[in-house]
Amino acid sequence: MPRLCLILFGSPGSGKGTQAKLLKESLGIAHISTGDMLRERVTSGDEIGRSVASLMQAGELVPDETVNRLVEERIDQPDCINGFILDGYPRTVQQAQLLAELLVLRPIRTIVVHLVVDYNVIIARISGRRQCPVCGSVYGINSIAPNTVGVCDKDGAKLLVRDDDREEVVRERLRSYEQQTSPVLAYFKKSGIPCWDVPAAGVAPQVIAKGIEALVRKERGEAA
Numbered sequence: 370m371p372r373l374c375l376i377l378f379g380s381p382g383s384g385k386g387t388q389a390k391l392l393k394e395s396l397g398i399a400h401i402s403t404g405d406m407l408r409e410r411v412t413s414g415d416e417i418g419r420s421v422a423s424l425m426q427a428g429e430l431v432p433d434e435t436v437n438r439l440v441e442e443r444i445d446q447p448d449c450i451n452g453f454i455l456d457g458y459p460r461t462v463q464q465a466q467l468l469a470e471l472l473v474l475r476p477i478r479t480i481v482v483h484l485v486v487d488y489n490v491i492i493a494r495i496s497g498r499r500q501c502p503v504c505g506s507v508y509g510i511n512s513i514a515p516n517t518v519g520v521c522d523k524d525g526a527k528l529l530v531r532d533d534d535r536e537e538v539v540r541e542r543l544r545s546y547e548q549q550t551s552p553v554l555a556y557f558k559k560s561g562i563p564c565w566d567v568p569a570a571g572v573a574p575q576v577i578a579k580g581i582e583a584l585v586r587k588e589r590g591e592a593a
């Protein structure tokens with residue numbers, strides 16, 4: 370069976386990270402989040418981290434060359450042997466073009482899943498989002514709430530609002546999504562990559578993940 374590249378596509382707050390964590394387990398493939406990789410660099414304070422910190426804080430996209438380089442190195446790591454989920458990448462047509470070049474050199478089956486969520490639901494979700502600074506687990510104050518308010522279930526750390534989840538930054542992130550990222554979907558469709566629109570609100574994340582898993586298995590020619 371060829372390796373799988375599952376591109377989870379959707380605006381900030383559409384649930385890409387949550388779905389990626391569920392699908393990583395059920396499909397047995399790696400989860401690659403460019404946002405998480407960049408945040409790790411910012412925390413470590415290395416050269417890349419220092420160069421992207423202010424852009425990320427403003428909700429703007431970091432340069433294509435920076436993320437392209439991170440992804441190119443990451444997809445050849447041993448845990449990507451059966452495939453990987455891309456969460457938050459590609460976000461510009463230039464990134465999508467580089468990805469297409471990388472994938473052409475490798476026998477990989479690519480599938481795009483577009484998580485479709487209403488704008489008002491997105492705003493409500495992001496403003497209620499809290500993250501564990503230690504293990505990265507994400508909670509919502511209205512859904513997927515932790516057992517104790519403000520405390521991570523896994524390690525007891527105090528949950529934080531991500532810097533770029535502040536309301537004015539969220540608006541900027543949604544604006545850059547509309548401007549730079551939406552055209553990527555058109556690019557995928559034009560390139561003949563299978564693209565599926567999946568409604569991603571109103572039911573439990575586990576139910577959405579089951580639906581995506583069934584789609585992926587069908588696309589790969591596996592029995593459901």
Ligand code: AMP
Pocket residue numbers: 381403404405407424425426428429430431432433436456457458459460461464533542
């Ligand atoms: P995310 O966690 O995916 O919402 O990403 C958080 C922030 O990281 C974004 O607002 C961007 O500043 C940056 N970022 C993540 N992925 C990319 C990407 N593929 N291209 C450019 N910037 C990115």
